[in-house]
Amino acid sequence: MRQTHILNSAVMPKAGCYNLKAISANDFFLIIQKQRQEDPEGFFTMSWIGYEQNAQIIADKTGWRPPICRSVTEIEHGDRLLIMRLKYRPEEGAKGKPVQPHDFEYFEGFYTERVPVPSYIDILNLDIYEAEAQRYINELAQLTGAGTVLDALNYTRRLMDEIEDGQDERWRELHEDYTGLLRMHFDPEGYRKESNSYL
Known part of the structure; x- marks a missing residue:
């Protein structure tokens, strides 16, 4: 108890x-x-x-x-x-x-003692581009010391907001960049393993 x-x-x-x-x-x-x-x-x-x-x-x-x-x-x-x-x-x-x-x-x-941090998979199970989820991700990143990764996340998100209709391929590229940054911070071990598999 x-x-x-x-x-x-x-x-x-x-x-x-x-x-x-x-x-x-x-x-x-x-x-x-x-x-x-x-x-x-x-x-x-x-x-x-x-x-x-x-x-x-x-x-x-x-x-x-x-x-x-x-x-x-x-x-x-x-x-x-x-x-x-x-x-x-x-x-x-x-x-x-x-x-x-x-x-x-x-x-x-x-x-x-520490901020309870959800797993990378749990974060992806959110509607990550919905406004409330974006606030949650940004706050969580700040609390866990994301630093330059948070800056990159916000920059990538701004680029996604600027995409015009019909640029589906560009959106997919930026989506991969965004989720890759999330993984880099919230699942660094998995990110390293996946990166090494492409070498």
């Missing part, structure tokens, strides 16, 4: 990739209840809640009061994060004042 961390702020204590999604307050508390049912001894549940008010809200909603912890947050690859974050910045001297569940926004997320 992966470790689940309950926090009162969206901290990033380690370098890596954080994938967060907003959830409802009800879902936040239901996830904690389910986690406690699956892990009643708390071996895989870690509270980093630093305020009594947060702990009391969780206790009122789930029946379990997380222990207060003001240590530096520690997480590992694959861990889940459950975050309740105050929607506003407290005024000076306001810490300790009463808060309600609706004063918070809630998130569920996961931490990985």
